[in-house]
Amino acid sequence: MADTNLRIAANRTEAYFPLLKGKKVGLVANQTSVIFSDARETGIETNYTHLADSLLSAGIDLVKVFAPEHGFRGTADAGEEVEDGVDRRSGLPVISLYGQNRKPSKTHLEGLDLVVFDIQDVGVRFYTYIATLQLVMEACAETGIPVMVLDRPNPNAQYVDGPTMEPHLTGFLGLNLIPLVYGMTIGEYATMVNGEGWMDNEIKADLTVIPMENYRHDATYSLPIKPSPNLPNDKAVNLYPSLGLFEGTNINAGRGTDGQFQRYGAPFLNKEVFTFRYTPEPNPGAKNPKHLGEVCYGQDLSTEPELRKVSLEYILKAYRNCDRKDLFFNTSGFSKHAGTEKLQKQIEAGLSEEEIRMTWKTDLDAFQKIRSKYLLYP
Structure with missing residues (x-):
């Protein structure tokens, strides 16, 4: 059952607005980065404000935004390059993290005191927002800029399953050796990336995760806003x-x-x-x-x-x-x-689903032990 007492991190303005005051802030965001005005946060689509607008209204010095795959307003095709530009609604400069650059450069981060990351994830390894998160953390760690992640529910957090990434295949569809479905919120995942030393040279970010209130991994959560154009419901x-x-x-x-x-x-x-x-x-x-x-x-x-x-x-x-x-x-x-590469060969060889699933077990068990160290919620 969905918990109507759930408070996503973005709505906990009392927990993070004071930490942003007096700082020049960068924001990694898309169309899901909103503060709900409905206290129950049950997903009435007209009943929210974009986080960028809310930060500006609160007098926070939001300097620029960074756009992931599908763009800042979430309208680009999957795999389509997103261009730098200016957000028409706020007038803020938009830096693309899904074009020529997947990782912010030192120039992009120049003058910032802190970077806030707030994007709705769906808990699948090849959904590229967790790769963007890691590259942002890495860039900020290299330049000494703290990162704040505002946590949101993962609608596929109830289980861990699928084949685990192999080292020679890592890339933007999976930077780390994790299962296809990893059963963590994006805040928990950020903590794991940091704690396990998964960034270049095992560098660690100065990371703050603003947690949700009243969230459980086994709770159902209906996404109030499409996380990307081709995930409509x-x-x-x-x-x-x-x-x-x-x-x-x-x-x-x-x-x-x-x-x-x-x-x-x-x-x-x-x-x-x-x-x-x-x-x-x-x-x-x-x-x-x-x-x-x-x-x-x-x-x-x-x-x-x-x-x-x-x-x-x-x-x-x-x-x-x-x-x-x-x-x-x-x-x-x-x-x-x-x-x-094993899965294609297994399918071509005529293995049953149960036979294939058995080959995932050892890796899944090993990942569960790592995952357990970083869970913020029951």
Whole structure:
């Protein structure tokens, strides 16, 4: 059950506004970085103000904002470069962290006394906001600038699952050797990155995490604002750890439709097995989706029961009923999303889901021991 007494960190202005007074502040934020005016914070979309606007209204010297993937207002496509610019609403300069630079430069940070990070995460390794967080922490550590993380719920915090990243595949889709679903809030994750020495040269940031009040990992949390253009609702967020694996294949995962990450399909899946069909077209967040304008045969998952694990059911079914297996995988992209080259080989070899899941256990057990040191909530 969702806890209506939950207070996200951004709403705990009494805990962090005093720490910002008299400082020149940088803000890493997007469209989810808001303060809710509804005390219950249940997600009435018109009932909030953007954190940048709130800081300025409070007289805090907000100097610039940094934009992650999808941009400061969250309108760019996945993978689309975000350009530097000026935020029309506030007049603040916007520095892109998803263009030529993924990590703030010393010039970007010059003149700042502190950097605040406040972005809604969804708890999946290849969702790039945790990589942005780590690179911001690293840049700030190198320049001696403190970092403050305002914590938010993780809608996929109820479990830890999936293959663990292998060292030779690390990159922006996974900087650390963590499972696909890591079961931590973004504040807890920041503490782990710092504590485990995962940044370059094991440097540590001067880190402050403003925790939430009345949060539990096993609580459900309905995201009041889309965390990115192609995660439009709770069902998409829940299925994302499982259907996100299709991002490294030539299977469309609903981009270019109104069922993003709630369906999958391709022209070369067996139309006798897959009777559901749809045609991807350009839409906000997917200007050029896979199989644009082609009829895709696949499966509608919009009414599936809620998952509390990474399910391989969908990708195994798609592969087993694919008329052109030579077209299925984008090998490099799939390995980077999965975090391992083993999963593709296991799928191609015909292993069952249970057989594949057994190969994850040792790594998952080891990660759970590390994770337990950094949990801020029950």
